[in-house]
Amino acid sequence: MKKKIYFVRHGESVANAANMHASDTSPLTERGHAQAEFMAERAMKLPIGVIIASTMTRAQETAKHIADKTGRVIMNSALFVEGRNASELIGNSELDPEMARIQKIIDNNFYTNGPRYSDEENFAEVTVRVAAALKYLEDLPQEHILVVTHGWFLKVLLACTLFGKDILSRECGVFVNGIHMENTGLSIIGYDNEKDTAWPWYLSVVNDHAHLG
Amino acid sequence: MKTIYLVRHGESEANVALVHGSASTPLTARGREQAAFIAERCAKLPIDLVLGSTMTRAHDTAAIIAERIDVRAEFSDLFVECRGLSKFESKPYNDPEGSAAWQIIWENFGPGYRFADEENFDDRKERAEKALTYLTQRKEDHIVVATHGLFSRVLISYAVFGASLTARECNAFMSSFELENTGLSVLRWDEARRRNPWLVWVWNDHAHLG
Numbered sequence: 001m002k003k004k005i006y007f008v009r010h011g012e013s014v015a016n017a018a019n020m021h022a023s024d025t026s027p028l029t030e031r032g033h034a035q036a037e038f039m040a041e042r043a044m045k046l047p048i049g050v051i052i053a054s055t056m057t058r059a060q061e062t063a064k065h066i067a068d069k070t071g072r073v074i075m076n077s078a079l080f081v082e083g084r085n086a087s088e089l090i091g092n093s094e095l096d097p098e099m100a101r102i103q104k105i106i107d108n109n110f111y112t113n114g115p116r117y118s119d120e121e122n123f124a125e126v127t128v129r130v131a132a133a134l135k136y137l138e139d140l141p142q143e144h145i146l147v148v149t150h151g152w153f154l155k156v157l158l159a160c161t162l163f164g165k166d167i168l169s170r171e172c173g174v175f176v177n178g179i180h181m182e183n184t185g186l187s188i189i190g191y192d193n194e195k196d197t198a199w200p201w202y203l204s205v206v207n208d209h210a211h212l213g
Numbered sequence: 214m215k216t217i218y219l220v221r222h223g224e225s226e227a228n229v230a231l232v233h234g235s236a237s238t239p240l241t242a243r244g245r246e247q248a249a250f251i252a253e254r255c256a257k258l259p260i261d262l263v264l265g266s267t268m269t270r271a272h273d274t275a276a277i278i279a280e281r282i283d284v285r286a287e288f289s290d291l292f293v294e295c296r297g298l299s300k301f302e303s304k305p306y307n308d309p310e311g312s313a314a315w316q317i318i319w320e321n322f323g324p325g326y327r328f329a330d331e332e333n334f335d336d337r338k339e340r341a342e343k344a345l346t347y348l349t350q351r352k353e354d355h356i357v358v359a360t361h362g363l364f365s366r367v368l369i370s371y372a373v374f375g376a377s378l379t380a381r382e383c384n385a386f387m388s389s390f391e392l393e394n395t396g397l398s399v400l401r402w403d404e405a406r407r408r409n410p411w412l413v414w415v416w417n418d419h420a421h422l423g
Contacts, residue, residue, distance in 0.1 A: 162386070175373060178372070178374075180412050180413065190391065202389045203391065204391040205416060205417045206413065209415070
């Protein structure tokens with residue numbers, strides 16, 4: 001069996017525009033809606049059978065643009081939500097020195113698979129969620145699936161696609177720090193269980209945003 | 214701040230014949246057409262230098278881009294494809310003896326290991342480091358580099374992991390990353406960035422191929 005999964009990061013959110021750590025309900029800005037519409041136009045050319053959307057508002061709103069254009073059904077899934085932020089960060093500015101200090105500790109803990117700072121999703125937890133997400137995509141009957149999701153979670157998922165199920169926290173942390181994800185950037189992974197390798201997933205495209213001009 | 218646009222060469226005769234390419238493998242007619250598409254796309258980018266590998270397929274891809282956008286082209290061995298085993302040059306990918314040799318190479322791929330005259334892990338890593346350093350030392354800020362599939366993956370793995378790049382990390386990029394003919398990958402370099410000045414902005418964007 002062969003599959004292609006088209007991941008789309010949500011459009012610009014109010015939190016993105018304000019450099020804030022987002023809550024679940026941060027909506028798209030006007031610009032975010034326009035970006036989602038460009039992506040929806042592009043999705044018309046993709047052979048997608050179904051749309052999977054994270055349950056967070058900014059992803060739901062992005063998915064609606066794509067569904068309205070393509071006529072495909074949206075299925076909601078909490079498997080593709082953004083990584084859970086530490087409560088101390090949510091609603092605060094990313095540029096605030098205290099928030100940057102906490103974020104740095106969280107990032108370092110992620111690299112080293114170290115202890116939690118507070119209630120954030122850590123390396124062990126998010127990689128379990130990625131494995132469940134990949135299994136969910138593998139089990140869907142559709143061969144071409146579009147998933148609307150989030151920047152950090154998508155980068156972790158792409159790292160897991162590249163390194164397989166034995167991924168190390170260092171590999172994941174360095175990869176996540178080393179790639180960029182634009183609002184409505186399109187990233188594609190492939191699945192082929194007839195390949196002569198043990199791991200069926202591979203990375204095809206990262207952050208193609210040609211539709212933004 | 215620099216932006217590097219890595220472009221894999223267009224389809225070559227070796228790509229179509231499923232054989233290991235030699236330095237002189239030319240582009241096919243389709244490969245030239247793909248190069249014209251990416252050149253058209255480059256016309257919208259603020260490019261001030263085109264660099265090309267000295268191998269014909271990438272050299273000609275670079276020349277097509279440089280001519281379209283009227284920017285100077287230079288050619289360098291730093292961006293050639295990773296050297297394979299000379300014994301199997303122009304031989305089919307599925308040649309049994311060649312496949313067996315490569316299986317041994319991949320199983321042992323790592324510091325200090327060499328099978329025969331291939332560019333090994335140490336050589337690839339060293340050349341990636343030299344190529345990235347060379348790019349940061351150029352005075353131009355927006356540079357197209359027409360290069361090759363395998364070397365692009367090694368280069369990107371080094372950009373992400375730096376001097377601590379392990380064979381396992383390099384291998385993951387070489388084996389699990391797809392790259393189309395004329396696929397566009399974008400690297401950004403910003404000295405002010407924490408942890409690592411290199412950032413992979415885009416990988417294998419081929420929207421120009423329709």
